[in-house]
Amino acid sequence: MSQRVTSSPGSSERAVRTDEHFFPGSHLAEIQMVIELEQVTKVYRTGAIAVAALRGVSLSIKSGEYVAIIGPSGSGKSTLMHILGCLDTPSSGTFRLAGEDVSSMSEAALATVRNRRIGFVFQQFNLLASVSAWQNVELPLTYAGVGRTERKDRAMTALAKVGLAGRVQHRPGELSGGQQQRVAVARALVTEPDLILADEPTGNLDSVSASDVLGLMDELHQAGRTLVLITHDIEVASAAGRVVGIRDGLMTENDNRDLENVR
Amino acid sequence: MSWLETLRTGINGIRSHRLRSGLTVLGILIGIAAVILTVGLGEGAQAQVGSEITSLGTNLLTVSPGSSTSNSGIRGGFGTASTLTMADATDLSSKTVAPDIKAVAPTTSSSETLTAGSSNWSTTVVGSTTSWETVRGRTVTQGRFLDNQDITDHSAVVVLGSTTASELFSGSDPVGQTVDIAGVPMAVIGVLNTVGSSSTSSTASDPDDQAVVPITTAAERIFGGTSRNSVSSIVIQARSSSDLTAAYQEADHLLLNLHGITTASDADFSITSSASLLSTATSVDKTLTILLAGVAGISLLVGGIGVMNIMLVSVTERIREIGLRKALGATPGLIRRQFLVEASVLGLAGGACGALLGIIGALFLPGAVGDPITISPPATALAILVALAIGVVFGVYPASRAAHLAPIDALRSE
Numbered sequence: 001m002s003q004r005v006t007s008s009p010g011s012s013e014r015a016v017r018t019d020e021h022f023f024p025g026s027h028l029a030e031i032q033m034v035i036e037l038e039q040v041t042k043v044y045r046t047g048a049i050a051v052a053a054l055r056g057v058s059l060s061i062k063s064g065e066y067v068a069i070i071g072p073s074g075s076g077k078s079t080l081m082h083i084l085g086c087l088d089t090p091s092s093g094t095f096r097l098a099g100e101d102v103s104s105m106s107e108a109a110l111a112t113v114r115n116r117r118i119g120f121v122f123q124q125f126n127l128l129a130s131v132s133a134w135q136n137v138e139l140p141l142t143y144a145g146v147g148r149t150e151r152k153d154r155a156m157t158a159l160a161k162v163g164l165a166g167r168v169q170h171r172p173g174e175l176s177g178g179q180q181q182r183v184a185v186a187r188a189l190v191t192e193p194d195l196i197l198a199d200e201p202t203g204n205l206d207s208v209s210a211s212d213v214l215g216l217m218d219e220l221h222q223a224g225r226t227l228v229l230i231t232h233d234i235e236v237a238s239a240a241g242r243v244v245g246i247r248d249g250l251m252t253e254n255d256n257r258d259l260e261n262v263r
Numbered sequence: 264m265s266w267l268e269t270l271r272t273g274i275n276g277i278r279s280h281r282l283r284s285g286l287t288v289l290g291i292l293i294g295i296a297a298v299i300l301t302v303g304l305g306e307g308a309q310a311q312v313g314s315e316i317t318s319l320g321t322n323l324l325t326v327s328p329g330s331s332t333s334n335s336g337i338r339g340g341f342g343t344a345s346t347l348t349m350a351d352a353t354d355l356s357s358k359t360v361a362p363d364i365k366a367v368a369p370t371t372s373s374s375e376t377l378t379a380g381s382s383n384w385s386t387t388v389v390g391s392t393t394s395w396e397t398v399r400g401r402t403v404t405q406g407r408f409l410d411n412q413d414i415t416d417h418s419a420v421v422v423l424g425s426t427t428a429s430e431l432f433s434g435s436d437p438v439g440q441t442v443d444i445a446g447v448p449m450a451v452i453g454v455l456n457t458v459g460s461s462s463t464s465s466t467a468s469d470p471d472d473q474a475v476v477p478i479t480t481a482a483e484r485i486f487g488g489t490s491r492n493s494v495s496s497i498v499i500q501a502r503s504s505s506d507l508t509a510a511y512q513e514a515d516h517l518l519l520n521l522h523g524i525t526t527a528s529d530a531d532f533s534i535t536s537s538a539s540l541l542s543t544a545t546s547v548d549k550t551l552t553i554l555l556a557g558v559a560g561i562s563l564l565v566g567g568i569g570v571m572n573i574m575l576v577s578v579t580e581r582i583r584e585i586g587l588r589k590a591l592g593a594t595p596g597l598i599r600r601q602f603l604v605e606a607s608v609l610g611l612a613g614g615a616c617g618a619l620l621g622i623i624g625a626l627f628l629p630g631a632v633g634d635p636i637t638i639s640p641p642a643t644a645l646a647i648l649v650a651l652a653i654g655v656v657f658g659v660y661p662a663s664r665a666a667h668l669a670p671i672d673a674l675r676s677e
Contacts, residue, residue: 082671085590087589087590087670087671087674088669088671107594107595108594108595108596111589111592111593111594111595111597112592112594114589114590114591114592115591115592116592120590120591122674124583126583126586126587126590126674128584128587129279130275130276130278130279131275139588139591140591140592142268142272143588143591143592143593143594143597144592145265187591
C-alpha cells in the first residue's frame, strides 16, 4: 500500500506503473498528476471592496492519492473546492486537471470537464427528489451522452458497489441520510472520473452514517481512486492519507504522511 | 444529450409539479378554446349569411325601376315608377349587345289570395318568364315549369311553391288541379323544389311559399293596372361571378340608351347585385369575428405571460437542481434547452387540450345558443401551433436565466 501513494512530489517511475495497474487502459496511465495548482488566487469583488479568498495556493495531487483539505470557515477552502471542482475559475495562476489547463476555459467547456473528470459528493447530498436512486446515479451519464441501457447498467453497478443494490428503485425521500450519501457517492463514481471531490460529505450525517460514508471513501481509495475531501473536522481529515491545511487563503501546512502513519 | 432525453427530462420536471403545471396549462387552454370558439362562431355566422344570400340566386343583378313622383310632388322611392318594360327585358337578353348576360327574367309580383276548393291561402304571386327557373336556380319536383308557349299564349297556368301547395291541397297531388287567383281559375302545372326556409332572415320572403305564373297572364288577367307592359323588376344572371361587373356595365349602358338618358345620375332605374349584399353582410360578420378573436387573443397572451411567470418561479425554485445539473456536466445550452422544452410542452399541452375543449364546445354550444359554429381543421392546427409558439417565446427568458446561473451560486442556495 505504501508504494502506491508516494509522499513526495516528483515520484518514481514505479508509482506510475502501479497506477497503470489500477487503471488498466485508462488515459490516467500516462498522467501522473491529477491536480496541479500554481500560485492560484481568487479575488471576489463586491462593489468597491475586493476580497481575496485565495492568495497564491500551490498544490499537487497525484493519481490515487487521498487528500483532505482542512480549514475553518472563511479560510478559503470552499473557494478552493470550487476551483478544484471546475465550478469556478481562478483570478490568476494556473490549474491543470489531469494535465489539462482549465484556468481560462469557457463555461460550456468546464461543464464537459466536470462531467468527464470529476465526481462530486456534496454535504447536502443534492439528489433529485422526484426520481429514483438509479435515475439519480445515471444523471451524469445522460450529460455524457451514454445510451439508455448502458446508463442503467452502469448505474446499477455503481449502486451495487456502494451496497445499495436492493434500493435502486427508492426515491431519496425513502432513504436514510447515510443511504442518500451513498447514492451520491455512486453518482460520483459512475462516470469513472479522474477525481472524486467530496465537500463535507459527513457534515449532515450522524456519527454512525458518517463513519459508514468515510469507510466507503476509504474503500474507494483502496481501489485506486483519487479522492479530495474538504472538511473543517480534523477527525474526518485524519481518514485521508495526506492532510493539507488552509487558512486565510494560504496553505498553512503541507502535512504529507504515509498511510501507514495514519493507521 | 439528445432532444429525446431533454424531452423526457422536461416531462419529468412537469410531472413532478402537477398542480402548478396544470394551472399553467389551464391558462393556455382557456385562451385556445376561446379563440377556436369565437372564430368558429364568426365563421359559422358568415357561412350562414352567405348561404342565405346565395340561395337567393348567384351572379345576379336586379334592375329596379326608378322613383315615381305623385301629383303633390311626393317621390315614392325606387321601384314605385313603372319605367321598366318587357321590351327592356327582351333587349337585355340579346347576346350581341350584352354578351356577359346569361339569362334575363322580368318579374312582376303582387300579394294575392289563392283559393282551391274550400281552402284559401295568401301568398306572393310572381309573374315571370321561363328564365325565372334558371335565374333563381330552382327546379320543379312535380309536373313542369312554365314554357315559352305559356308565355306567348297568356296561358292560365301556375307553378306553386312546396309550402303553398301543401297549404292549399294538404297532401294530395296538386298537379292538374285548379287554383283561383284573384278570381281567375288557373291550372296547377308543377310544384317547385323545396330550398328550405330561411326563416331567420327577414330580408327575403320564403322561397317555398309563392306562386309563379306567366308574366303575360299576370299583367293581363291578374294584376291588371294601367301599364300592362311594365315590370316590377328585371333579374339578370351573369355568365359567372367574374363577369358580374361586365354584365352590370352592359345592362346599365343599354338601359340608359333605351330610356334616352344621357347622364347616369338621371337614370330612372337602379341595379343592385347580390354579391354586394353578400360582401356587406360578410364584412359585418368579419369585423365581429376580428373583435372576438382579438379578445380571445388577449386571453392567450395572458396565458403566455402565465407560462413565463410559472417558468420563472420554477427556475427560482429549482435553483439547486440547476446547480447540481451544471455540476454534473450540463452545459448552459442544455439547461436552456431543458427549460425551453418544459415551456413548450406546457404550451403544446394547453393548445391540444384547448382545441379539444373548443371542438367539444362547438358540438354542444350551437344547441344552446342557436348559432352555428364552424370548426376549421387548419385553424385548429394553427391554434395548437400558436400555443406551442407561446410556450417557446415566453420560455426563452426563464430558460436563459436558468442557463446563466453560476453553478456555485445555484448549489449554495438553500
